[in-house]
Amino acid sequence: MSDKVILHYFNGRGKMESVRWLLTVAEVEFDEYYLTTREQYLKLLNDGSLLFQQVPLVEIDGMKLVQTKAILHYIAEKYNLFGKDIKERAMINMYSEGVIDLMEMMMALPFTPDPKPKLDNIQSKAKERYLPVFEKALTGPVYLVGGKLSLADVLLVECTLMLEEKFPAILKDFPNLKSFQGRMIQIPAISRFLQPGSKRKPQPDECYVKTVMEVFSITAPLSL
Secondary structure, eight states: OOSSEEEEEOSSOGGGHHHHHHHHHTTOOEEEEEOOSHHHHHHHHHTTOOTTSOSOEEEETTEEEESHHHHHHHHHHHTTOSOSSHHHHHHHHHHHHHHHHHHHHHHTGGGOSSHHHHHHHHHHHIIIIIHHHHHHHTSSOSSSSTTSOOHHHHHHHHHHHHHHHHOTTTTTTOHHHHHHHHHHTTSHHHHHHTSTTSSOOOOOOHHHHHHHHHHTTOOSOOOO
């Protein structure tokens, strides 16, 4: 088995994008195998590679990991992005879960026949429920937990950039978050990741949606 980390997913963001972000920040090289046909997905199933019949799938350290949070936690632990003790890990997990909740709402948008109501809901929840938590947490500290870069910070900067793609002025009333974002994108690995030609994926388009639905043999719009 190759020593290099291998990602199995679609050629698009989805749930694998946070894994790409985290590996990038950890400065870990990875290869990607893109699912483009149902036959590729069925082969992974038949090989026993997908424990719960789902992707993302990440091959790392001789293991085949599934379930996004398990993958993120393993990488964060391995590369010292998961706090120094159990209390810090609990805080990192709480912040990370909140960010993931928000990002998963945005991931569903391309599969929604009428995204306008969902967009309004996302903007409202972001401004009223999620962003105030991080704005308060970043009053003073450079990072969210323990004064050190962690999984939670990586997810948060990814999320703020996703939000600004849909709502360009959304951070206007959250100056601490905007400053945090500015600091994070100056980290050399992140700066490179945000440049054209990197392994960062663009916003989902019709081709991405079509591929996902064909691979999973979905005929009706997803109700996510």
